[in-house]
Amino acid sequence: MTTMTAPAQRFREFRMPDVGEGLTEAEILKWYVAVGDTVTDGQVICEVETAKAAVELPIPYDGVVSEIRFGEGTTVDVGTPIIVVDAGGDGAAGSADSGGSAGSAGVAASEPPAVETPAPEAPPAEPKRQAVLVGYGVAPSATTRRPRKQAAPDVPAPAVPTADVPTAAVPAPSVPAQAAELNGHDRAAAVDRPLAKPPVRKLAKELGIDLATVVPTGPNGVVTREDIRAAAAPPAALPPVTAAPEPLAATAGARETRIPIKGVRKATAQAMVTSAFTAPHVTEFVTFDITRTMKLVQELKEDRAFTGVRVGPLLLVAKALLVALKRHPEANAAWDEAAQEIVHKSYVNLGIAAATPRGLIVPNIKDAHDKTLPELAAALGELVATARDGKTSPAAMQGGTVTITNVGVFGVDTGTPILNPGESAILAFGAIKLQPWVHKGKVKPRQVTTLALSFDHRLVDGELGSRVLADVAAILEQPKRLLTWG
Known part of the structure; x- marks a missing residue:
C-alpha cells in the first residue's frame, strides 16, 4: 500500500x-x-x-x-x-524500480496474493521493469488466478474493451517496436494499453487526453509528459490573446479595438447589473455651501495630530456620513432576500470607490464608526495608496455597508451612483466650485458643492433617506456639528 x-x-x-x-x-x-x-x-x-x-x-x-x-x-x-x-521522496522512478508489486498495488490493491507473485520475475532486465508501469503487465492480478503466467492471458480482453483497439491505431508506428521489446503476454498488454508512468497517466486524465491517441516518444515507446502536453496543445493554444488580434485586424483594421471583459471590470459589470435590477434605487440631491469645511481642512493640515497623513475634504465628508448614520441607524442595513428579513447593522464598514488601472474597486474601512478623525484619515490614506498600487486584498472589499464615491476629483458636479450589492446607500461627492451664493443676506463668492445619495428603497424610505442626506450637508455647512452631533 x-x-x-x-x-x-x-x-x-x-x-x-x-x-x-x-x-x-x-x-x-x-x-x-x-x-x-x-x-x-x-x-x-x-x-x-x-x-x-x-x-x-x-x-x-x-x-x-x-x-x-x-x-x-x-x-x-x-x-x-x-x-x-x-517534492522528492519515492516518485514514479522509485515505483518502476520496485518490480511488479508497485504497479499491481495501483491497479488491484485489494488482492495481495496477486500483487506479490510478480516478484520472482523481477530480475529479468529491462523489459520486465517496464511491466510495472500502470496500465499493462500487472493488470492480470485482478482475477481469481494466483499464478501470474496463467492470469496474464485473461487480462487484455476484459481490461480494455475491444472498442479501444481501433483508437490505439493512431500511434501505430510505435506499436511494432514496442511489442518487439516485450515478451509473451506483456506484448499483448502493451498493444492494448499504452505505456506511461503514474504521474503521466494522472496528467492525461486531468487534461482529458486518451493515452491511446498519444504518439509516445519516450524510451521503449513510453508516453511522456511532453507527449501529453503536445496532445493537449491545440485546445490549450486557444485562450492566449495573441491569436485574436490577427483576424480582428483583418476585419476591422485600426478603427476598432476589442478588449476581453474579465477580471475587475467583468465583476463590476455583473455587480452593477445585479444591483440595478434587484434593488429599487432612489437618488436625492442637495447643493450647499461647504466653505467652512474647506477652512477646517486647511487648519487640520497644520495640526500635529494629522502629521504624516493626508487631509482633504473627503475625510470630513466621510466623518459627516458616519455621524449621520449614527443619528439614523435604520439607514445602515441590508436586505436578506432568502430569509425575508431586514438586517440592521451596528457597525459601519465604509466603502471608498477607487479608480485603478484594472478598473473600479470599492475597498472599505472596517468599523469606521469607531475611529477618531486622525485614525480615519490614516485608514483612508492607506486604503487609497493600496488600491493605486493594485495590492488591495479581496477581504478589504467584502462586508461593506455604505459607500462614498468622489466624482468631484474629475470636475463632475454630481451623478446618480448605483449601489454596491448588499449595501444600503452610496453617497456621491461632487466638485467644489466657487460660485455666487447668498451668505448672511448678501450675495458672495462661496465654495459650493452637491451631494447625491442613492439608497435601496426597500430599506430606506424617502423620509429616512432625506434626513440622512440633509444631516450630512448640515454638518459640512457647519463642521462644529461634528462635536455637537457626534
Missing part, C-alpha cells in the same frame, strides 16, 4: 485557490518561477487577478517545479491545478 501513494507524495499539484469568497476563476498575471526552479514553503510563485483584486499566491510545500500548466494571461477556474512540484 505504501508504493501505491508514492507518486502522489512526490508530485504535488497546487490548485487555483478561491482567494475571495465565492470566486469561480482567476487570471494568471505573472509567473515568478519556471520549470526546474526550486521552491520553498510559503514562497510566492505567481500573481493572479480575481474578479476583485490582484493577489500573490504562495506555494505550501518545498520541491522543484516540474510543470507549469497555464501561461500568463490565461483565466483558470478555481480548483484547477496550475503548477506541479516534484
Whole structure:
C-alpha cells in the first residue's frame, strides 16, 4: 500500500485557490518561477487577478517545479491545478524500480496474493521493469488466478474493451517496436494499453487526453509528459490573446479595438447589473455651501495630530456620513432576500470607490464608526495608496455597508451612483466650485458643492433617506456639528 501513494507524495499539484469568497476563476498575471526552479514553503510563485483584486499566491510545500500548466494571461477556474512540484521522496522512478508489486498495488490493491507473485520475475532486465508501469503487465492480478503466467492471458480482453483497439491505431508506428521489446503476454498488454508512468497517466486524465491517441516518444515507446502536453496543445493554444488580434485586424483594421471583459471590470459589470435590477434605487440631491469645511481642512493640515497623513475634504465628508448614520441607524442595513428579513447593522464598514488601472474597486474601512478623525484619515490614506498600487486584498472589499464615491476629483458636479450589492446607500461627492451664493443676506463668492445619495428603497424610505442626506450637508455647512452631533 505504501508504493501505491508514492507518486502522489512526490508530485504535488497546487490548485487555483478561491482567494475571495465565492470566486469561480482567476487570471494568471505573472509567473515568478519556471520549470526546474526550486521552491520553498510559503514562497510566492505567481500573481493572479480575481474578479476583485490582484493577489500573490504562495506555494505550501518545498520541491522543484516540474510543470507549469497555464501561461500568463490565461483565466483558470478555481480548483484547477496550475503548477506541479516534484517534492522528492519515492516518485514514479522509485515505483518502476520496485518490480511488479508497485504497479499491481495501483491497479488491484485489494488482492495481495496477486500483487506479490510478480516478484520472482523481477530480475529479468529491462523489459520486465517496464511491466510495472500502470496500465499493462500487472493488470492480470485482478482475477481469481494466483499464478501470474496463467492470469496474464485473461487480462487484455476484459481490461480494455475491444472498442479501444481501433483508437490505439493512431500511434501505430510505435506499436511494432514496442511489442518487439516485450515478451509473451506483456506484448499483448502493451498493444492494448499504452505505456506511461503514474504521474503521466494522472496528467492525461486531468487534461482529458486518451493515452491511446498519444504518439509516445519516450524510451521503449513510453508516453511522456511532453507527449501529453503536445496532445493537449491545440485546445490549450486557444485562450492566449495573441491569436485574436490577427483576424480582428483583418476585419476591422485600426478603427476598432476589442478588449476581453474579465477580471475587475467583468465583476463590476455583473455587480452593477445585479444591483440595478434587484434593488429599487432612489437618488436625492442637495447643493450647499461647504466653505467652512474647506477652512477646517486647511487648519487640520497644520495640526500635529494629522502629521504624516493626508487631509482633504473627503475625510470630513466621510466623518459627516458616519455621524449621520449614527443619528439614523435604520439607514445602515441590508436586505436578506432568502430569509425575508431586514438586517440592521451596528457597525459601519465604509466603502471608498477607487479608480485603478484594472478598473473600479470599492475597498472599505472596517468599523469606521469607531475611529477618531486622525485614525480615519490614516485608514483612508492607506486604503487609497493600496488600491493605486493594485495590492488591495479581496477581504478589504467584502462586508461593506455604505459607500462614498468622489466624482468631484474629475470636475463632475454630481451623478446618480448605483449601489454596491448588499449595501444600503452610496453617497456621491461632487466638485467644489466657487460660485455666487447668498451668505448672511448678501450675495458672495462661496465654495459650493452637491451631494447625491442613492439608497435601496426597500430599506430606506424617502423620509429616512432625506434626513440622512440633509444631516450630512448640515454638518459640512457647519463642521462644529461634528462635536455637537457626534
